[in-house]
Amino acid sequence: MKAFTNIRNGGLGLKKFWLSLLVGLIAVVMAACGGDEGSEDGSASASGEKTITLKMADNHPDDYPTVVGDKEFARLVEEKTDGKYKIEVYSGGQLGDEKSVIEQLQVGSIDLSRVNVSPVSEFSDQIGVLGLPYLFEDEDHKWDILNGEIGEELLESLDDAKLVGLAYYDSGARNFYNSKRPVSKPADMKGLKIRVQQSDIFIELVKSLGASPTPMSYDEVYSGIQTGVLDGAENNFPSYYSSNHFEVAKYYTIDQHSNVPEVVLASASLWDKLDEDAKKAFKEAAMESQKVQREAWDKLTADSEKEILAAGNEITEIDDPAEWREAVQPLYDKHGEKYKEYLDKIKK
Incomplete structure (x- = not known):
């Protein structure tokens, strides 16, 4: 009987050991994954709240104008939310191609992204109007439309696709x-x-x-x-x-x-968890970052044109x-x- 009791007690000890190990592993995984709203990195914002780190995808190289805009957007979000939200920009297609990234946004596995409007139109018909040829009279007309009421309505048309449009970026003509x-x-x-x-x-x-x-x-x-x-x-x-x-x-x-533009998107799952102040901060940051992105685009275009002319190519306007x-x-x-x-x- 004594021998049986020892074996029985040993079995209980072993079960407790494995149960403790399993609980510990689950805790580690949960800490690594964070919640649906991004991951908490352990640091605190200016208000004393834990900083929430979000992922933003871009398939262009790190110094490309859209990524320059992404980084300015990230800087402004951190500034406007007193450090509560920090955005890490993954450039160079690290998180997938544009269509894959859009799908990841829809399920909430990526928080934010910059993509071209063309693949987005596969998920929302109305915004496809921006893909029609010779649509705008000139650059001023284009940006009056995109940054005005019509552009905002087209961004809102993405809601049914579980995407939130924040602002447009330039991709030239x-x-x-x-x-x-x-x-x-x-x-x-x-x-x-x-x-x-x-x-x-x-x-x-x-x-x-x-x-x-x-x-x-x-x-x-x-x-x-x-x-x-x-x-x-x-x-x-x-x-x-x-x-x-x-x-x-x-x-x-x-x-x-x-003149199909780029668009800055947020996942609906992230957006639904933001309070009104945070939503306002994200929207403002996206719109304000557009200026930096467009300046970077204009410079890249001018530099490219200069090199092309130096090579003896003929340009007809x-x-x-x-x-x-x-x-x-x-x-x-x-x-x-x-x-x-x-x-x-x-x-x-």
Whole structure:
């Protein structure tokens, strides 16, 4: 009987040991993961509350204008919340590509992000109006729309997708470039083989201008132009320069057919946990950071243009896009009804 009692007591001791170990492991995991609203890093804010650290994703390099804007946004949020919220910016696609990041925002595994509006339009139809060609009269018109009532309504349209739009960032204008000839009017596009994104809007845009749209991976464009598989492509000045496409396609036309902006997003799960003061601080910080981001973009564009001109490339600027708009009217006839409400507002 004594031997049986010793074995029985030993079994209870072993069970207690494993139970204690399991509880300890759970505590460690919970501390590492934090809550749904970010993780507490143990430090205290100016108000004495624990600092909550949030994750923000961006797929661009660390010194790119959008990341410059992200970091200013993070600085302003920390300042405006007296250190209660600290944002860590993960650049270079560390947390995934843009579509993956949007999906992670929807489930709350990422708190904030900067993405382009194009992939966001897959989750919300209305904001897709910003992808239509030759939409804005000029830069002033674009920012009046984006920073005004219409832009705010489009951000609010993301609510149903469990995304909260905070502000827009600049991604410049996309323009055509080619290796064959200067292009100053739509007729000059006829017959050119132009690489486009795998997008119905871009494919139809190039077709309506008389060129031949060729969907292709971006990393194949340089060799495609070099070997004659392509005649050209389309992108903004910094991308035209940084990709070295200017080496094989010397004719660049500033037609500004696409002005799709970037957008700063928060996850709905984070937003629902913020009090009204914090929401105001995040919104203000996003809007104020736009100025720094746009300045960084303008500088990068100017530096790229300077290098392109120094290389002897020919740049043609379109002062009046009326003829180009007329050429793409069939595209508006096909897709315009879907965006009629916002097209009417933008025109007014």
